[in-house]
Amino acid sequence: MPILTQDPQQTPGGALKRLSLLKAAVLFIATVCLCLCGLLYLQLEQSRRHALDVAQVASSNLARAMAQQAEDTFMKADLVLTSLVDWIQVDGYGAAQKPRLQKTFARRAQALDQLHGIFLFDKQGQWVVTSFDDLTRGPGVSDREYFTFHQQNASTLAHIGPALRSRENGEWIIPVSKRVNDKNGNFQGVVLAGIKMAYFDQFFKSFSIDDNGSMFLALTDGTLLARRPFVESQIGTSLAKGEIFHKLLPNAPAGNAMISSVIDGVVRLYGYRQLDAYPLVVSAASSRDSILKDWYDTAFQSCVIVALVVLGVGLFGWVFVRQVRVGVRVEADLRKAKEALKLIATHDSLTGLANRRLFEQALDIEFGRGARQSSSLSLIMLDIDYFKRYNDAYGHVAGDHCLAEVARAVKGCCHRKADLAVRYGGEEFAVLLPDTDIHGALVIAEQIRRSVMDKNINHNGSPTGYVTVSLGCYAFVPTGRDSIELFIERADAALYQAKHSGRNRSAVLSLEGGVEALMRSDR
Numbered sequence: 001m002p003i004l005t006q007d008p009q010q011t012p013g014g015a016l017k018r019l020s021l022l023k024a025a026v027l028f029i030a031t032v033c034l035c036l037c038g039l040l041y042l043q044l045e046q047s048r049r050h051a052l053d054v055a056q057v058a059s060s061n062l063a064r065a066m067a068q069q070a071e072d073t074f075m076k077a078d079l080v081l082t083s084l085v086d087w088i089q090v091d092g093y094g095a096a097q098k099p100r101l102q103k104t105f106a107r108r109a110q111a112l113d114q115l116h117g118i119f120l121f122d123k124q125g126q127w128v129v130t131s132f133d134d135l136t137r138g139p140g141v142s143d144r145e146y147f148t149f150h151q152q153n154a155s156t157l158a159h160i161g162p163a164l165r166s167r168e169n170g171e172w173i174i175p176v177s178k179r180v181n182d183k184n185g186n187f188q189g190v191v192l193a194g195i196k197m198a199y200f201d202q203f204f205k206s207f208s209i210d211d212n213g214s215m216f217l218a219l220t221d222g223t224l225l226a227r228r229p230f231v232e233s234q235i236g237t238s239l240a241k242g243e244i245f246h247k248l249l250p251n252a253p254a255g256n257a258m259i260s261s262v263i264d265g266v267v268r269l270y271g272y273r274q275l276d277a278y279p280l281v282v283s284a285a286s287s288r289d290s291i292l293k294d295w296y297d298t299a300f301q302s303c304v305i306v307a308l309v310v311l312g313v314g315l316f317g318w319v320f321v322r323q324v325r326v327g328v329r330v331e332a333d334l335r336k337a338k339e340a341l342k343l344i345a346t347h348d349s350l351t352g353l354a355n356r357r358l359f360e361q362a363l364d365i366e367f368g369r370g371a372r373q374s375s376s377l378s379l380i381m382l383d384i385d386y387f388k389r390y391n392d393a394y395g396h397v398a399g400d401h402c403l404a405e406v407a408r409a410v411k412g413c414c415h416r417k418a419d420l421a422v423r424y425g426g427e428e429f430a431v432l433l434p435d436t437d438i439h440g441a442l443v444i445a446e447q448i449r450r451s452v453m454d455k456n457i458n459h460n461g462s463p464t465g466y467v468t469v470s471l472g473c474y475a476f477v478p479t480g481r482d483s484i485e486l487f488i489e490r491a492d493a494a495l496y497q498a499k500h501s502g503r504n505r506s507a508v509l510s511l512e513g514g515v516e517a518l519m520r521s522d523r
């Protein structure tokens with residue numbers, strides 16, 4: 001009958017608690033690391049957005065300033081052209097008017113910094129009057145876009161054409177022109193104000209943008225008029241397929257977008273704006289790399305710090321988990337050692353059967369159980385016959401072997417889990433049979449007796465020639481006020497009777513205290 005006395009710390013539940021502590025530790029460390037990474041991500045994402053927002057406001061403001069400047073520049077040229085056209089249409093541009101016109105052209109051109117010059121062309125495209133002293137000679141401008149535009153369009157509004165090189169001095173200019181009509185509205189020529197591209201270049205340079213930033217002025221059809229950085233070969237190229245002209249302008253006349261340039265492929269944050277009064281678009285952009293340069297530096301430093309912290313926490317966690325694992329191992333070893341000690345303390349080392357200490361604990365428990373359940377408790381006391389002679393004949397070592405063999409036979413007849421085989425002392429054994437009446441006890445006693453006989457252990461000192469045992473059985477229903485000593489004494493008395501009746505037999509003690517039955521050996 002196994003006695004379970006468990007230390008709560010050594011139960012499987014304790015091990016489970018350790019295991020869940022380990023899991024909790026791993027979970028906690030993983031959560032801390034994840035939280036750190038999450039916080040870093042949130043913080044970096046927030047600062048990245050902030051940097052982009054600031055850059056967005058800056059590029060919007062820049063685009064607004066550029067739009068204002070471009071509108072002022074072109075409006076002034078437009079006003080000059082309007083007054084000149086009015087004058088020419090009233091007075092004509094005959095030989096008599098030319099000197100006055102030339103002076104007026106020159107004065108107006110000098111008055112506006114942005115103007116390269118003012119030109120009047122007749123309906124064949126030949127120079128009539130210019131703001132320059134010398135009249136240019138040549139094949140004329142009938143091939144120029146602005147000239148053919150006015151030739152073919154009756155509109156008297158100012159026209160801004162693609163940038164071109166002046167045939168006067170080769171300077172890059174943006175042409176602003178107006179149609180000149182006769183009294184009947186027929187085409188009579190074109191007045192042109194050339195706006196210096198250098199003027200815009202100077203204006204663009206007055207803003208501080210990063211080395212990879214860009215600013216440009218373009219027609220609404222995407223034709224590039226002026227750009228910083230200035231690359232001559234790019235002037236006149238079309239930006240129509242770029243995202244600003246292709247996608248953004250059709251939806252909103254002003255805005256911001258992070259896009260890759262169609263000109264140089266650099267990713268920039270563009271602020272763009274279409275002018276209200278003229279078919280022009282301005283844009284200012286800072287490269288993404290320069291906007292985020294400080295952010296990249298901060299992000300790198302933060303990542304290094306967080307990586308070090310995560311590493312530290314991970315290392316600490318690893319050490320902690322290792323310690324817990326070592327603790328679990330040590331605890332398991334201790335548990336095994338304690339179990340071994342308990343086994344030593346409660347079992348006989350020679351036979352492996354329960355010792356008297358365990359027997360007494362079991363008796364205590366079974367007396368209580370029997371009383372509670374009103375069930376019969378049986379005890380068999382057995383003793384090897386003529387064992388002294390066996391020792392004398394074969395020696396103590398052989399005697400020990402014999403004892404172990406008999407113990408095996410006894411143990412083999414304890415079929416129920418609650419049955420307890422005990423080495424009571426010397427060559428005497430006891431078998432405690434809970435919930436068993438005297439008949440059952442006698443059956444088991446006989447099984448033990450036969451089992452020992454069946455082992456056929458030679459014993460010259462015994463009349464039978466082999467080792468036999470004598471057994472005494474006693475059974476009663478505990479009442480709760482019973483004496484353990486009396487219980488053992490009665491079984492012992494039955495054993496005494498079996499011995500004195502010739503050995504190799506089982507005896508039963510009746511409830512009245514007398515020996516009721518003797519069962520002889522059948523061999």
Ligand SMILES: Nc1nc2c(ncn2[C@@H]2O[C@H](COP(=O)(O)OP(=O)(O)OP(=O)(O)O)[C@@H](O)[C@H]2O)c(=O)[nH]1
Binds near residue numbers: 384389391395398499
């Ligand atoms: N080898 C060995 N002998 C033991 C052990 N314990 C007790 N004995 C011996 O068992 C013998 C018991 O002898 P007795 O009490 O005279 O009984 P017996 O010779 O078996 O005679 P009956 O019981 O009357 O049949 C003694 O000689 C003890 O020394 C043990 O652990 N090992």
